[in-house]
Amino acid sequence: MATHRLTELPADALKMIATIAGPVHDVEMVSAGYNSEIAARLHLDNGTVFVKGLRQDHPRVWTQQREADINAFTQGLAPALRWEIRKGGWDLLGFEDLGGRHADYSPGSPDLELVLQAMRYLTSATPPSGVELKTMPQRMIAHVTDPADVRFFEGSTLLHTDWKPDNVLIVDGQARLVDWAWASSGAAWIDPALWVIWLIASGHSAADAESLAALHPAWDITPVRHIDAFACAQQRLWESIARADRPDEWTHKLHAATQAWVEHRG
Structure with a gap:
């Protein structure tokens, strides 16, 4: 059931995120959850964003597309989706960081x-x-x-x-x-x-x-x-x-x- 969670954000993924979101000043890896290889809170110039991701060849990469597609219909409950990256072997989603x-x-x-x-x-x-x-x-x-x-x-x-x-x-x-x-x-x-x-x-x-x-x-x-x-x-x-x-x-x-x-x- 569980997906192996990475303890560091891969450099190639971080570089792609920076091209979309701007300079990343700090990375907090998150351990909770089972569905993502990457789960991290990124500190940017304009605040924070929560990133989750899987390799594009992961058998459950379809879950990334599911979350992206459904996000607009779950406003008020789900965090808002800010951006998507699907290249370089990674499927990454950047969400509003709710905190809490x-x-x-x-x-x-x-x-x-x-x-x-x-x-x-x-x-x-x-x-x-x-x-x-x-x-x-x-x-x-x-x-x-x-x-x-x-x-x-x-x-x-x-x-x-x-x-x-x-x-x-x-x-x-x-x-x-x-x-x-x-x-x-x-x-x-x-x-x-x-x-x-x-x-x-x-x-x-x-x-x-x-x-x-x-x-x-x-x-x-x-x-x-x-x-x-x-x-x-x-x-x-x-x-x-x-x-x-x-x-x-x-x-x-x-x-x-x-x-x-x-x-x-x-």
């Missing part, structure tokens, strides 16, 4: 309401036409018990889907969302359902995690069977990831969280 801090998902955290506000706001967005997005039925087809169950996940809502706390920044009393590489289309209740897994992994009981998800307007109008099928699919997904070579600590936590969720739904 990572969200705290622990029980009782005031950030939980801010995350819910962001989810409610996202519900009003629809997948942009002309941008290639996978649907949740497509993403879950290999993990459902009954292939017919994927119809439960159909919908026209734009979904973020990657609710790792590192992807939620608390900025001026608002939750902002970064890393839209896995944006998809599907039923509106799916983002809060995916959040349930992260909440359990962050110390909530399955019952308490679902109580928070139920504050999302789409939750209570969703048939129980649909959420049951999704919980089981997520358990099978994380089980397969946990069996991969050298899974990290969060993988084990999420696998255990999905098991606890399925057991709770019984």
Whole structure:
């Protein structure tokens, strides 16, 4: 799942960035996140910019284009895209540097309401036409018990889907969302359902995690069977990831969280 993170910004990439953004006075490499080889905060003449990038021959370089294409449709939640560079073997994106801090998902955290506000706001967005997005039925087809169950996940809502706390920044009393590489289309209740897994992994009981998800307007109008099928699919997904070579600590936590969720739904 994870992409190897570089600990230094390659000189050739830095040179290309300077031609677009101007002189770079300082580079802070960022360790959080899994999808990029390059993640860095650059200090420029006119402030800072956050850069993420992959080599052009990386198997997931498509995620860079996904983020660039969707950025205009996620204003108010995602950081604004300032520039793109695709040459010299690198695919680089320069974003508004939001600052802030990572969200705290622990029980009782005031950030939980801010995350819910962001989810409610996202519900009003629809997948942009002309941008290639996978649907949740497509993403879950290999993990459902009954292939017919994927119809439960159909919908026209734009979904973020990657609710790792590192992807939620608390900025001026608002939750902002970064890393839209896995944006998809599907039923509106799916983002809060995916959040349930992260909440359990962050110390909530399955019952308490679902109580928070139920504050999302789409939750209570969703048939129980649909959420049951999704919980089981997520358990099978994380089980397969946990069996991969050298899974990290969060993988084990999420696998255990999905098991606890399925057991709770019984």
